[in-house]
Amino acid sequence: MRETELRASILELVGEFYRARFGMRPFVPKETPVRYAGRVFDEKELIRLVDASLDFWLTEGRYADEFQADFADYIGTEYAILTNSGSSANLLALTSLTSPLLGERSLKPGDEVVTVAAGFPTTLNPILQNGMIPVFVDVELGTYNVRAEAVKRAISPKTKAIFLAHTLGNPYNLDGIMEIVDEHNLWLIEDCCDALGATFREKMVGTYGDVATFSFYPAHQITTGEGGMVVTDNGIIARALISFRDWGRDCYCKGGENNTCGRRFSGKYGALPEGYDHKYVYSHIGYNLKVTDMQAAIGVEQLKKLPCFIEKRRGNFRLWAKGFQEWKRFFILPEATPNSNPSWFAYPVTVKPGAGFSRVELTDCLATEKVETRNMFGGNLLCQPAYLDIPKRIAGSLTNTDMIMKNTFFLGTYPGLSEVAIDYCLEVINNYLELKK
Template sequence: MDTKTQILELVRKYDQESSQRTSPFQPGITPILPSGAVLNEDDRMALVEAALEMRIAAGVSARRFERLLARTLNTRKAHFTNSGSSANLLALASLTSPQLGDARLRPGDEVITVAAGFPTTVNPIVQNGLTPVFVDIELGTYNTTVERIAAAIGPRTRAIMIAHALGNPYQVQEVAELAASHDLYLVEDNCDAVGSTYKGRLTGGFGDLSTVSFYPAHHITTGEGGCVLTDNLVLARIVESLRDWGRDCWCEPGESDTCHKRFSYQLGNLPYGYDHKYIFSHVGYNLKAGDMQAALGLSQLTRVMEFGAARRENWRRLREGLDGLPWFLLPSATPDSDPSWFGFVLTLTEDAPFGRKDVVEFLESRKIGTRLLFAGNLARHPAYLDRPYRISEDLANSDIVTDRTFWVGVYPGITQEMTDYMTESLREFVRLYR
């Protein structure tokens, strides 16, 4: 047995021994996290093998991960990035590329987005000199509607960029049709919804571009990481350029002259024959991710269906266990959707005799982790108070989310025993006020 095989066998043994040391669940003592990575011995071995081979930059594993991810999510191209936030930045920035000609987004153009969400859906709009147009959401699904988006379209509106709320798809097919009818781009922030479907189709395949996050809280993880996916080969090439310093060359790392005319280009004001590897067609970034992250992603990708099934089962168990609970609005799936849930969201009714702080502190005291619905109404945050934006109609439900909404976890590391304990704890809390 060679040394590498011996090391990997020891890694497998170490993982098995570590698993045996895991304590059984103890209500009120064992923390129930709202989210987290679920890792096994194959994941550990994938990381160690990549480390042994010193694959420290983007290489063969990154390219394979991109191909398999694109195939899994039914898109043509995927570009692996260092985070989901970077993926959102690249997706939106690609629409400003001069290579799109008159179809490019320009400073001052408007992009419709949701007020109640996470800032990384909105920040790329602001960072590219565009104007966010905030629309409200519906309580229960926590998504906006086609009607709200249609009402927000103005003479300078050029794109729509919206996330599927906590894994629950919005009416993305209808939104895509609306975008097409108004000649608008659609960017699907699919970071919380990998494996979700709408009308039988996977989310992430309806828009011009979509994004995924592989942060440990998400459906599969690469540690840090994200991805931009698209069926549009022009946009895919622009995303790749922006991710890779803005260079015009498309050679893979370590390769040269795949176009067979490396010294035969004349672009910009450069002399003829300037090395194509050092010609830059965009003001870009370095937002690549490495092979160690990709190796973990390849291992995790084999379990994406398993993880989605666990999320659905945990959500269903909570929904049934809490049915009829007074003073709480329970979540609901968008009609015609099958969400791969990111969390189980609860909103206090207006007549509740307690506040969100009361119930959250009660749950946290029992080691039940909670999270707010991210930023609530983003228009109320200090980061955006001096930034240009437009509000379509009012944001009444986004304000309710800011004041009265939170969520608990459904990620695959949560067991049935844990979901039952969460249900019992919420019912016990309600009994205190009855």
């Protein structure tokens, strides 16, 4: 009783603390930085975080259960498995497909996986980390996604999987990609790290592929600080995901549980003696990529805000689009893929060759006026120091990827960005362009 009362008064104080520490502050042009992204939260997240810390359970617990169940419900998949980042989610997603549990269809070193170079490095890294060969295809300017025909042309008898991100929240053409997947019996991994809540033909991204990933790093649609999720409908893949995440163990007991399988001391595994404790049986060469319950507690509250967050992102995208409309001769403007409803991570623009200024000149001017921009991740990843000598195949040219590396940048759409702030940025850009006329 005393404990319940104390917990209630602590949590009430946390609410008060939130209002004192994080209350609204007005936007002051040229003074308040215009961020490209940021965490948006209220006292509810802080209360859940403190509530979880008072449990002092620390590892996955009641909040992880709740967050995973709510997330699976929201996306519409059977399984949602928490992990400590979107990068870990990607590593787990591809690695799960190497599991011997998948029999003949398990991926092997030397298999080819189709992907892009105009993306985030940790979509590509798991392919290399698993000894597979990335096959690079170019993307379109405007949607910043692959064309299905380009993927089709890239397929060889060695190709076993497609691993692509829905760029900046804009889904790729899943009609075309699913046709290729079905025709060639390939695995599809959807990296939805920037695209939580986006739909294609009114169906959530993340439900098309065999396995899909999400990131909860603060720049994304919802945040848990660090954090990620892997979703699938396939029970065998789910088992492999959990095993690879949890040290490679065969046992699937949750923390604090014992003998869920009912065979803890009666199984025979590998060359181990009969009845070897199942808790210490390892059927995969795994990692430890788990989260804490404190992270999951924040996720529970953030997920409730997600529909509003996505609408705000879409609204901010429309404000940018309206402002940029008259500058089409300087920029290639972003376009939603047909039949999709993006969950815009950002507003990407490409400075046209011959615009009379470079991306660097413009983004430098914006930075001086306290407007944050970002390049489209690593540009052409193959030009990055780490990737100069990787094993690879390039299908066709990467002309647009190179153009993105040189000429593309993005502005924020995150829900913390106000219309006043966007108007200010548009004015700064307008003043810049006036000088270039």
